[in-house]
Each structure stands twice: as C-alpha cells, then as structure tokens.
Amino acid sequence: ALENLVRINDDGVNGDDPTPQNNVATDTTPVNAAPDLSLSKDDGNATTRPGAITVYTLTYTNDGTQDATGVTLTEVVPSHTRFSAADSTPGWLCTPTTAAGSTCSISVGSLAAGTSGIVRFGVLVDNAVPAGLVELVNQAQVRDDGRNGADPTPQNNSDSDNTPLLAAPDLAIGKDDSGITVQPGSL
Numbered sequence: 001a002l003e004n005l006v007r008i009n010d011d012g013v014n015g016d017d018p019t020p021q022n023n024v025a026t027d028t029t030p031v032n033a034a035p036d037l038s039l040s041k042d043d044g045n046a047t048t049r050p051g052a053i054t055v056y057t058l059t060y061t062n063d064g065t066q067d068a069t070g071v072t073l074t075e076v077v078p079s080h081t082r083f084s085a086a087d088s089t090p091g092w093l094c095t096p097t098t099a100a101g102s103t104c105s106i107s108v109g110s111l112a113a114g115t116s117g118i119v120r121f122g123v124l125v126d127n128a129v130p131a132g133l134v135e136l137v138n139q140a141q142v143r144d145d146g147r148n149g150a151d152p153t154p155q156n157n158s159d160s161d162n163t164p165l166l167a168a169p170d171l172a173i174g175k176d177d178s179g180i181t182v183q184p185g186s187l
Contacts, residue, residue, distance in 0.1 A: 003027070034149030035113070036064030037071070039142040041159040048136065049166050051127045053087050056161060060108065060142045061116035064152070068111045070145025073119060075104045078138045080126045087122025111144075129167050136163040 007024045010017065017023065040059045048054045058075075062068050075092075077083050083098035094104040106119055121140065141158035144151070151157060 033066035033113075034064050034152055035062050035066050035068035035111070035144055036153055037062055037068055037111070037142050037144060037151055038153070038156040039073070039140060039159045041138065041140050041161045043138075043161050043163045047164045047166055048125050050125050050129050052125050053084055053122055054081070054125060054136065054163055055087050055120050055122040056138055056140070058119050058121060058140050058142075058159075059116060060111070060119075062111040062113055064113050064149075066148045067113055068144040069109075069147050071108045071111045071142065072144075073106050073108065073140060073142050075121050075138070075140045077102045077104060078123060078136045080129045080133065081123035081136060082126070084122040084124045087120065087124075089119040089121070091119075092121065125165070129165065133165055133167060135165050138163065 003026060005024070005026050009023065038061045040061075042057050042059075043054060044057065046054055058073055060071065060073060062071075077094065077098065077100050079100050081100055083092070083094050083102065083104055085092065085098070089106065091106045092104045093106070094102045096102060098104075104121070108117055108119070111117065121138075123136075123138070125136065137160060139158060139160035143157060
C-alpha cells in the first residue's frame with residue numbers, strides 16, 4: 001500500500017489556528033501488484049530414439065507488475081530416460097538420483113517484472129524401451145517464493161511437451177556351419 005501524508009501550516013501572523021487537528025491528512029492507496037509467472041516448454045519439434053539425447057528448452061516469464069523472488073523451475077525425469085547434466089543448463093539438482101522419476105530443480109533467483117529467461121533440460125533415452133512406447137511425456141513448472149504476492153494466473157505456471165519416440169526391434173540372425181562338408185544323404 002502507498003501512504004501519502006500532507007500537512008499544512010501558516011506563519012501565525014493572523015492568529016493561532018483554532019483547529020490544528022485538521023491540518024494533517026493521510027490517504028492510503030492499495031497497490032495491486034504481483035508477479036505473474038508463466039512457463040513454456042519446447043523440444044524443438046524433435047523426434048527421438050532409444051539411446052539418443054533429447055533437450056527441452058524452458059522459457060520462464062514474469063508478465064506481472066511486481067518482481068518475483070526465489071524463482072525455481074522443477075522437472076520430473078520422464079519414464080525411460082535419465083537426466084543428462086552435460087546437455088542441460090548448469091545448476092540442476094536431482095533427487096534422489098538422475099534416473100526416471102527423480103525430481104530435478106534449478107534456482108534462477110529473482111525475475112524482474114516484464115522479463116524472461118531460458119534454461120535447458122536434457123535427458124538420455126534408455127537404450128531399450130518397452131514395446132508400444134511411442135512418445136516421451138515431459139512436464140515442468142515454475143514458481144516463486146510468494147513474498148511479492150500471489151500469482152494471479154497459476155494455471156500457466158506449468159507446461160508439458162510430448163516427444164515422438166521412434167523405436168523398433170532390431171533383429172539379427174546369423175548362421176554358421178563351421179566349415180563342415182557333408183555328403184548327400186548324410187545328416
């Protein structure tokens with residue numbers, strides 16, 4: 001809230017003010033400012049395969065009228081993948097491990113009103129995936145510490161991206177007679 005105080009005085013040449021208590025006035029104006037975080041997640045229209053790296057770009061924005069503090073992005077490592085620190089923005093911390101199902105987060109600190117930032121989150125797809133798996137599903141969210149007000153539109157604080165997965169069995173067969181020579185009619 002903004003508080004404004006005004007005071008009026010005169011030099012007293014024409015006498016004392018008979019009601020000095022009304023020479024001060026205060027007005028308080030509520031301020032409706034708050035951070036408004038949003039998140040967009042994109043794999044760049046990638047298609048992935050077993051054993052390949054997939055990198056997601058997370059764009060976080062503060063469309064609000066107040067700076068956000070304590071901004072953190074959170075990811076859950078998708079099924080059939082493992083977090084890849086080498087293909088990600090430095091600073092991600094994963095708990096309990098980097099395996100599928102683990103929660104990874106990165107602190108980006110303060111985010112001024114009207115600004116945005118980008119981080120990358122990379123995963124390595126397992127070498128073998130279950131039959132019928134046709135896509136990776138990945139979701140992330142952004143949040144702040146709430147010190148500067150509640151986010152007026154929390155529904156846009158998360159986003160997901162489904163990455164098509166091209167996986168097929170790779171069968172091979174070999175046959176070797178070990179150099180044996182046979183005669184007609186023999187086994």
